[in-house]
Amino acid sequence: MSLLRVEKLSKHFGGFTALDGVSLEIAQGERFGLIGPNGSGKTTLINCISGALRNDSGNIVFEGREVSGLPAYQRTRRGIARSFQIPRPFHTMTVLENLLVPAAYVVHLPEAEGMAESMKILGLMGLAEKAHTLASQLSQVELRKLELARAMAARPRLLISDEAMAGLAGAEVDEVLKILFELNATGITIIMIEHIMQAVMRFSQRVVCLDAGKIICEGTPAAIVQNPEVQKAYLGA
Amino acid sequence: MKYWIGAVVLFLVALGLALSGVNEYFFYAAYIVLTFVVLATAWNILGGYAGYVNFGTGAFFGLGSYSAVVLFKALEAPLAVQIVAAALVGGALGFGVGMLTLRLRGIFFAIATVAILFICETLMVNWRYVGGATGLQLLRPEVIQPFASYTRMLFVVMALLAIIAVSVARYVQISWIGRGLRAIRDSEEAAECSGVPTLRLKLFACTVSGALMGAAGAPMPMYLSFIEPASSFSLNWGVSALAMPMIGGTAHWFGPVVGALLLGSIQQIVTVTISNEINVLVVGVLLVLFVVLAPDGVLGLFRKFFRK
């Protein structure tokens, strides 16, 4: 059963075409990787899926319902959550309070239950001790985990992880990857965008490669890595 | 609970003062300071909590004043009705400006508020019914017992409005609405992706803010026995309404109160002893100093001081 269906999605910025008729289908529970060189349209694609941008044409169907006309907050309430490439914490709030926002606005939990559930999520992420620390005082890897934790607090069925591991060192990459595997094990479909190839290949069941707004290759990690088009896109013509 | 007890006590104190033998001048000055408490508190609901800066407080305030005048002139409406009507007008204006510009970046909203200010002034300048550019003289109605003077009564009215405004701000702050607004201020994109209906909350804050500012403007024509566009729609209201919360502290409802009491009192003293121009200069200089050196305002300084 397909959870997300993107049909012929296009997005232009003035004269520049960021996405050109992109179509893909993601199954329930899948671990899906999205790769492509800088400027290929990966972030634009997930911005359109999450609602940060409005697509110019095409359809986005989530759980059988069209969502491309909805504002972002309503898509989150339907079950699509995302983390940001450059973490955007609510910096005047504590780590716990950060999670209370989606707990209140997406899941509509009363304060006490919201706190309990948020603490559980923080425990899963390894952030429980930092619950009452101001978000502005976290380290890079902690901020990345907060991004994922906050997305999780929205009880999503689809989680889009946007370069959650960018700039992290080896052990930290493993930490985040482990969390994503655990989340997927609970039934959450995950789209991972990453430049760290070994992470994408370890994690994904299926990978799609974008270049200049078009899908140039789709398949298993092994197949993608060997595809000459993909190699050309990354190394340049 | 402690808050409400405090609020009732303060109101009773205000009432007591008004009925006592205190110098009449005190009420003239205190009325203005209380007006600033309302304006600063109202400003902070959108500016401090959500991060959208309003330069055009004078538009909402002035339109509130003019609404009151129109009702008074046409229907001899009592003050309470004037205030409610002014609040409705202010709220409607807030909603309108919000719908037009809150989808855009904060700077565009700020500039739009200046635009509204000038447009409102131009409209009133060209409306003969309210006196046009020269304005209108107004005759105060009979003073209501037991107050000795109309000004004393207005002082109590404004004290009540101030308590209402602060109560509204406090409610917004501690409710789930406040958390959403803070999320918007910290990162609007992340807030939207966390399920916060950002446009709706911003509109709400803008409407409530405008309504309170309008209400504050309603008794002003009676206070002055006079109304005219230039002073009603002056940009000076905007700089004070902005400076007071920024000086007092924008994160908490108590900040604008502190800022208004402090800066409002300074303003009264400077205007009387030196000049009105120096008064504006003082506001500008204090604003810049606090914004640069003490961004969390007086409340922030206290917190830092007591943490040590």
Added chain:
Amino acid sequence: MISGELLFEAVLFGVLLGCFYAAVSIGLSVSFGLLDVPHVAHPALMVFGSYCTYIVASYGIDPIVAGVLLMPVFFLLGIVVYRFYYETFEKRGTEAAVRGLAFFFGLAFIIEVGLILVFGVDQRTVEAAYIGASLELGEYRLPYRMLVAFGVALVLTATLTLYLSKTFTGRAIKAVAQDEPALRLMGANPVRIKQWAFGIATGVSALAGAMLIIVGPVEPAMDRLYIGRTFCVVVLAGLGSMTGTLAAGLILGIAESIVLMMFGASWAPAVAFGLLLIVLGIRPQGLFGR
């Protein structure tokens, strides 16, 4: 019905006025349009430039020359202001956005009141051969001072547009507006480029101030009205478009001139602000927005 001649005269005057508005807005087109600085103190600095022109011109120097002489001084002033703004606010990211806005608002007031304290609230004017006389073309009279402002405006806009597209620094300025990370990767220092650009914008404001006092008398509170005119032009043009500034200025100038003719001076101030709201409501990216 309005006579065709009156309308034509209004349009003609509007063209001259519009070019003047474009010239006084072009500094903001750089500082706000390209550099994203919420520079609500731009008109105040311009009025300050007018008063400086007044002082220099009182030594017998032609006001335009005075304006040009003041440009390097204002250039340095702009660098100082930007550096301060960057270190105190922009560096801290979006957290300080509200404070940055409040800072410029406060600065505008300080400048305005400073001018009142030094010069008083009375209007000041300058004198020159071209102020007071008019060019007569058939039935139409075109004030020479407007023609001078028109000429200077064209030269200014053309120079700045060429500078931004043809010189290395100019292109770097446009680049920093569009893609700061890429610029860093190229080894250029974005802060120094932006500082330079802001300096240019402020230097241009000196000349704009000179034109302001040539076109008419100035008083300290004028900056308030010009917030509307300059931001209207910059937003209508589309952030970052120099040629757009000229087109937008013309639209505003003609609109204001026609309203002035049809409804009188009491309605003219609202034109710029009204047009600004319309643009924000219908097409916030302006005519040529990036």
